Amino acid sequence: MSDSEANAYGDLLAFWAPFLLLRLGGPDTVTAVALEDNELWGRHLLNLLFQVGTASYVFYQSFPNSKLIVPTILLFIGGTIKYIERTCALYFASFSKFCRSLLPPADAGENYAEIMKQHEAIGNMEATLETPYRIAHYGAEKGKILDDRTVIKEAFFYFARFKGILVDLIFSYDLEDDSYVFFSGRTAKDALRIIEAELNFFYDVLYTKAAIVHRPTGYLLRAISSGSIVAAFACFYVLDKHGFHEYDIQITYTLLLGAVSLEFVALGLLICSDWTIAKIGTSEELSQFKGSIFVKFFLMVKSENSPFALHMICARWSRSLFQYNLIEFQLRKWPKWIEKLIDPEMKILKILISLGKWLRIEKILISLGEWLQDLKSERVKPYSEKLGELIFNELKRKASFQEERKQISSARGKWALEHTKTGQDCQNLLPFVRDVDYGESLLLWHIATELCYNKNKSRNNQCESSKVLSDYMLHLMIKEPDLMSAGVWIGQMRLLIRDTCAELDRFLSQYIFNESKTNKTEKYVCEELLSVPTTWTPADVKRDRSKSVLFDACILARELETFHENKWEIVSEVWVELLARAAINCRPHVHAQQLRKGGELITLVWMLMVHLGLSKQFQIARGHVNAHAN
Known part of the structure; x- marks a missing residue:
C-alpha cells in the first residue's frame, strides 16, 4: 500500500468513527425497552463522553491534512447530537427526574395571617376572601362525534394534566369534575379513542425521544443534526476520491445512504406524529395551520386505514384480547408423553431440567414447556365496540354516584x-x-x-x-x-x-x-x-x-x-x-x-376510571385554587 493510499485509508477510518455515535443515538421510536432502562441514563452519559472522546481522538490523528475534514466534522456534530438526545430522553424519563418535573412549585396558599387581620378590621369574612377564578375545560360539545384532530388535541390536553398519575401524584377535585363532565358527555367509542391516544403520549414520554424532540431546542437540534448528515453526504459526493480504494468508497456510500435514509424516515415520523398535530391544535401561534391541507394530509396518513401509519400500529393498542379458558385448556389433551414432559409436577420434567442445568440449557427447556402450554391454551379475540360500550356505560353509571x-x-x-x-x-x-x-x-x-x-x-x-x-x-x-x-x-x-x-x-x-x-x-x-x-x-x-x-x-x-x-x-x-x-x-x-x-384493555380501563373520578388520587379539597397536577 502506497503512502497516499495509507493516508486515504486513515482519513476514511476517521470519517467512519462518527457513524458509531449515530448508531448509539438510536432511532426516535425506541430509547428504552423497559422502564428500568431509563434508570441507566448515567451509564449512557458516561458512554457518550467516552465515545465522543474516542471519535475526537481518531479525528485528531488525521487533522489537519485529511481530505475528509469537512464531512467528518459534519457527521461528528450530527452523531453527537443524536446520542445527546437519547441520553437526555433516558434522563428525563427516569423516575426521580420525571417525578421532580411534575411537582408543582411550593404553594403556601392564601395569606392566612393577613386575611384574618383584614377580617378583624372589616368584620366581613366574605368580603375579605376573593372567589378564585378557575378555568374549566369542557372541550367539544356534549354528544358530538369527534374527528381525529380533536381526539388528538383532547388526548394531549388530558395527558399534560394527568401524567402525574405515573408517579402517584394527587389531583384536585376541580380537575376530577372537569374530567368527569368531559368524558361522561362522550360516546364510548370517542372516549376510548381519546384514552388510546393519551396512552400513546405516555408511551412516547417513557420509551421514545418524543418529549425531547418536540420542544423548541429539540426542533433546533434536530434541524442541525439532520442538516449535518445530509451535508456530509453531499460533501463526500462532490469530493475528489482519487487515492481511495473502490471497495472503501462503496462501504462509505452504503453507510451514508443508510444514515440519510434513516434521517428522512425519522423526519417523516416527527412531522406526522401526534405531538405535531397536538401542538398545532393547542398553539395560538400555529392556529393558522389548524384547518390547513397540511394538517388534513397528516391526519389522512395517520388514519387506521392508511398503509403508511405503521408507527401508529406499533405504538397504539393492538385491540386484541388474549383468552384463557380453564375447561377448554383441560379438555385439549396432548399425547400422554407430551403431557408428562411439560407438566411441572411430573418427575420427568424435573429430571430434564436438572440435566439441562448441567448442560446449561435449563431455561430453553422451561421456555419450551411454557410454549407448548401456550399453544394449547392461548386464543386471541378482537376487541369489539360492543364490549367497549358495555365497559364505558357501566363505569359511567358507577361514576354518577358522586359521593x-x-x-x-x-x-x-x-x-x-x-x-x-x-x-x-x-x-x-x-x-x-x-x-x-x-x-x-x-x-x-x-x-x-x-x-x-x-x-x-x-x-x-x-x-x-x-x-x-x-x-x-x-x-x-x-x-x-x-x-x-x-x-x-x-x-x-x-x-x-x-x-x-x-x-x-x-x-x-x-x-x-x-x-x-x-x-x-x-x-x-x-x-x-x-x-x-x-x-x-x-x-x-x-x-x-x-x-x-x-x-x-x-x-x-x-x-x-x-x-x-x-x-x-x-x-x-x-x-x-x-x-x-x-x-x-x-x-x-x-x-x-x-x-x-402494545398495551392491555385493563390499562385503558384504568385510565378511563381515573378520568371518570373512580380513583383514590383525587384528594385535594374542593375550592383549592391551584390543582397539584395542573
Whole structure:
C-alpha cells in the first residue's frame, strides 16, 4: 500500500468513527425497552463522553491534512447530537427526574395571617376572601362525534394534566369534575379513542425521544443534526476520491445512504406524529395551520386505514384480547408423553431440567414447556365496540354516584349485585363475591360463566361480552400476574387453580374420556358438570382438604339460571366490576410497563376510571385554587 493510499485509508477510518455515535443515538421510536432502562441514563452519559472522546481522538490523528475534514466534522456534530438526545430522553424519563418535573412549585396558599387581620378590621369574612377564578375545560360539545384532530388535541390536553398519575401524584377535585363532565358527555367509542391516544403520549414520554424532540431546542437540534448528515453526504459526493480504494468508497456510500435514509424516515415520523398535530391544535401561534391541507394530509396518513401509519400500529393498542379458558385448556389433551414432559409436577420434567442445568440449557427447556402450554391454551379475540360500550356505560353509571366513587372503585362484584340495572334481588349471589377472596371469586365466576354460556342457545351482546371478559381476566390471572397482584395473593391463586384443574381432570377422566362418544366438546362437558347433584356444598363434603371451586361454580351457575333473560345483564355487570377492581388497584408503573408490549384493555380501563373520578388520587379539597397536577 502506497503512502497516499495509507493516508486515504486513515482519513476514511476517521470519517467512519462518527457513524458509531449515530448508531448509539438510536432511532426516535425506541430509547428504552423497559422502564428500568431509563434508570441507566448515567451509564449512557458516561458512554457518550467516552465515545465522543474516542471519535475526537481518531479525528485528531488525521487533522489537519485529511481530505475528509469537512464531512467528518459534519457527521461528528450530527452523531453527537443524536446520542445527546437519547441520553437526555433516558434522563428525563427516569423516575426521580420525571417525578421532580411534575411537582408543582411550593404553594403556601392564601395569606392566612393577613386575611384574618383584614377580617378583624372589616368584620366581613366574605368580603375579605376573593372567589378564585378557575378555568374549566369542557372541550367539544356534549354528544358530538369527534374527528381525529380533536381526539388528538383532547388526548394531549388530558395527558399534560394527568401524567402525574405515573408517579402517584394527587389531583384536585376541580380537575376530577372537569374530567368527569368531559368524558361522561362522550360516546364510548370517542372516549376510548381519546384514552388510546393519551396512552400513546405516555408511551412516547417513557420509551421514545418524543418529549425531547418536540420542544423548541429539540426542533433546533434536530434541524442541525439532520442538516449535518445530509451535508456530509453531499460533501463526500462532490469530493475528489482519487487515492481511495473502490471497495472503501462503496462501504462509505452504503453507510451514508443508510444514515440519510434513516434521517428522512425519522423526519417523516416527527412531522406526522401526534405531538405535531397536538401542538398545532393547542398553539395560538400555529392556529393558522389548524384547518390547513397540511394538517388534513397528516391526519389522512395517520388514519387506521392508511398503509403508511405503521408507527401508529406499533405504538397504539393492538385491540386484541388474549383468552384463557380453564375447561377448554383441560379438555385439549396432548399425547400422554407430551403431557408428562411439560407438566411441572411430573418427575420427568424435573429430571430434564436438572440435566439441562448441567448442560446449561435449563431455561430453553422451561421456555419450551411454557410454549407448548401456550399453544394449547392461548386464543386471541378482537376487541369489539360492543364490549367497549358495555365497559364505558357501566363505569359511567358507577361514576354518577358522586359521593360513593371511592368505595365503588374498590368494589369487586358486591356493588354490581346490589345495584343491578334490572333491579333484581341478587341476595343469593352475594356469597359468591362477599364471602370469598377476589381471586377465588374470579375463578368461580369464570367457570360459572362458561357453564351458562354453553347451556344457552341464544346469545346476546352481554353474553358474548361476558364470555370475552371472563376468559381475558383468567388470562391476566395466569399469564400476567403482575397486573393482578394488588388484588390477588399469587401463591393462593396457584393453589386454587391447581386443585380446581385436578378435580376437573378427574371428572373428565371418569365421565368424559372413558366414554365412547366422539363429540366431547366444551358444551357437552358443561352439561355433564351441571348434571351433578349439589344437594350438599363441596365444603360440607371435602372440609378444607382441597381448594377446588369447580362444583361451587356449578352451584353459582344454577343460581344464575334462575334469573332467566336478565342473567347476562347481571353477569356482565359483575365482570366489569371485577375488571375495574383489578385495573384501579394495579400500580401505575405496572400499567406503564404494559405500554411497551402494545398495551392491555385493563390499562385503558384504568385510565378511563381515573378520568371518570373512580380513583383514590383525587384528594385535594374542593375550592383549592391551584390543582397539584395542573
